[in-house]
Amino acid sequence: MTPMKLDKFCLVGAIAALLALIFPLAGIDPDTGKQVAFVGDIPGLAIAMALCVIAGAAFTWLGVRTVISGAVILAVAVFGCSQAIATLYDYGVAGYAGTGFWLFIISLWAFVWRGIDVIANYRSLEMAKQQAANVIVPVAFGVWLLFVWEVVVSGFGVPQVLLPPPSMIGVRFVTSTDIMAADFYQTFVKAVLSGYVLGCGSAFVMAIAVDRVPFLKRGLLPLGNMVSALPIIGVAPIMVMWFGFDWQSKAAVIVIMTFFPMLVNTVTGLNAAGKLERDLMATYASGYWSTLFRLRLPAAMPFVFNALKINSTLALIGAIVAEFFGTPIVGMGFRISTEVGRMNIDMVWAEIALAALAGTVFYGAVAYIERKATSWHPSFRVRRH
Amino acid sequence: MTLKQVVNNVAEMPASKDAVVDIKNLSLTFQTADGPVYALSDVDLTINEGDFVSFIGPSGCGKTTLLRVIADLEKPTGGDISINGVSPEQARENRAYGYVFQAPALLPWRSIERNVTLPLEIMEISKEERIKRAHDALKLVELNGFEKKFPWQLSGGMQQRASIARALSFDADLLLMDEPFGALDEIVRDHLNEQLLKLWARTNKTVAFVTHSIPEAVYLSTKIVVMSPRPGRIIDVIETDFPRDRSLDIRETPEFLEIAHRVREGLRAGHSNDE
Structure with missing residues (x-):
């Protein structure tokens, strides 16, 4: 076996998630003068960040070689994405996203990248499996882009006239x-x-x-x-x-x-x-x-x-x-x-x-x-x- | 003509010796930007029914051009040519030609069977008859079972056999073959030569065959036409007397070597003329 090689993407994911737990999640509300939300107040987000740290650390050592480990990483990332969206809309972080929030997004990016990478390199002689992999890759990539669009527009509070978030377009549609x-x-x-x-x-x-x-x-x-x-x-x-x-x-x-x-x-x-x-x-x-x-x-x-x-x-x-x-x-x-x-x-x-x-x-x-x-x-x- | 006229197996020779191709004084000059190119000059040749005639010579000697003139793919600029007593154009309209090219030229969107039935379709032959004839033709070239395959699924040798089946399918009077096995390796070539001979013996077709291989020419032919370039002309016509059902072994006989020697001498004479 070749000497142990650290998985860089998982390492980045773990460190970013760890830092996300430390840095402030949201900015300060100008009306109240207080921080809008804390990680501690949002159990789902805290669990997602912790999962990212643990999974990231584990896969940094284990390496992501099989499709199953790729799927686990993607599952962690999907859970993280859903919690990030909930944080924005249910806890009023939209427009006030802070350093911690963006670090978490960076962590998710690393996991999604690694997960899609594994599936994109998947080769199977069974037609059905190969076709499924061929479909998953562009779909996952497209969904991720929509997610980034949504999060960036909401997180920074971009005016809707400039660019509405995809969820709003979807609802209108x-x-x-x-x-x-x-x-x-x-x-x-x-x-x-x-x-x-x-x-x-x-x-x-x-x-x-x-x-x-x-x-x-x-x-x-x-x-x-x-x-x-x-x-x-x-x-x-x-x-x-x-x-x-x-x-x-x-x-x-x-x-x-x-x-x-x-x-x-x-x-x-x-x-x-x-x-x-x-x-x-x-x-x-x-x-x-x-x-x-x-x-x-x-x-x-x-x-x-x-x-x-x-x-x-x-x-x-x-x-x-x-x-x-x-x-x-x-x-x-x-x-x-x-x-x-x-x-x-x-x-x-x-x-x-x-x-x-x-x-x-x-x-x-x-x-x-x-x-x-x-x-x-x-x-x-x-x-x- | 000073021809070696030895007739051994009279019984196997076709009863009638009518001229299928009659060429007199034929010449063809291409006008190009660099001046005229004399592709053929003063060609006289008779091909009788049931003959297997090989055209041999270095590249540029006009052997392919001569075949194309016979098939009405080129128009001669001088002399007379008649096929079955009519002009090449008329003969082409009468569907007298089965042409096999250097490449298989199978249509990639048609299955092997439908490639073989292509000429029959053009000749408006009924569908049942087409399929029956395609089946027979493919059997002759030992390609039965490959009807539904597409050309690119077959090897080069099989593709060329399919193109021969296509030329055989409509029972043309004259089979014209332009270096059909030129691109194939020697073993496949030997095998196809053997098959071609059997086919010729069985169908009693008249064949005009272009090659630049001396053993191939001597092995296959009843008549070898040796040609030389610039201007393209015939310098020797050699008749052979091997039996129709000859085997590859005849290539070791003294007669074979003698004829091969004469062909080589002819080719050499044509070349020295060139220098």
Whole structure:
């Protein structure tokens, strides 16, 4: 065995938790002139800090090697996080967090880091276990970031107009589902999906035409390049004038945004089939359409899906920005622009969260279809014998 | 032509000796930025039905180009060429060619079976018939059982066999093979050569085979065409008289060595011409 090596993260965690017990937990309330809260008054927090000291010290010596020890560390950290949140809101420390509190957060950070690290390095031949580990790592990391956001904003008492804590956004999200659903329907289902299908579909058909007709390739591609360089901020109000306030104008903006990436990628993809394969089709006296469907389009699929993925995020951005320039009184972009004016920043953030969620799911769905449709491509191959 | 005409096994020779490929005075010049490149010049050649013709020569001698001209993948700039009495283009439209390239050129999104049925699909043959023919063709190259696999799940030698099955599936008049085993190791190559010979003996196909291996050319062929570069031309045509069902052992016989020697002499003469 190699000589005993101290686990640095656990050491930092233990020392920070120990110092957290000594340093003042909270600042002084200017009205009463007294410290807002003491560790001694909050049994849960005291237990959590003590646990951190004990677990930290133990694992500093033992080392964190197995998944179980990683899980124990994470469990201690999760308990600590819940107590930190309770301290902020139930004991009035929000806005008055002191050195002790932040030392405790540093201690938690060390444990979470070490715990996630262990799970991230977990390798198992069993698919289910490996997949579970693969899911836990990003989820745990995301939850930790939300926790830090919450604690920093509450602990320092950051004004809500600047940045509301995620809990407040979450509450707003859950309590205004009817508005959010209407906005989602207006912006995503009506504008984004129709614009996306129209833009990508027409560009795909155009790409085949461009590929077939040489003068289009020379004439239309540079023109398309120019169209793609148009600023959507400039185009959006014009589209609103042309197509009205409702979703049609947003769909038009999306068509302009998504058209060119799809066109260029498909044209490139149509030339992706190798010379050998084309010669092969020629020896079979395969016609233009036969070669197109049997060779060139399948070979172009990785490129087409690339464009579909790029466009899935572009489309949502286009719709939201376009709604800033006139819309019926519903829609995600409309909500963001009006609620900012009314200082309802939590609602703005809730809409941003909705947009992020919708965008991620949309992208994920396209990526999933890509995986299924181009499973033959080297980047997705799974050896099955 | 001064050819060594020895016919041993008359019974095994095809009854009719119709010319499948008839080339007269053929030449092909590529116009490039560095001036014209004479890829083929004054080529005369007849390939009869049931022949196994090998084209051998150093790289740049035009053997692949000649094969491509036969398959209508390149247009000649001079001379006459007819396939089954019609132009190469017409022959291509008639689906006369089964072309096997240097690389397997299997479509990665299709299973082995669907790769083999690709030409049949293009020729609009019914689905049951397609599957039956694919099955038969894969059996000929000993790939039965691999129908549902994808190309990348097979070794290089198996992929090349699958591409041969694809060329066999639609019963083309003429099998054109462009260094099909060039990228494979010697042991696999010997094995595939043996299989190819058996296949040729069984199907009685006409084969045009490009190679740069002298033993391969002598072992496989009924007719060896020795070519030389700059300009690409034929410098010798050697007919061999080994039985159709020859084994790898013939490579140790004096006749084999004699023919190999003649091929080598031809290649050397072509080279010295070049200097």
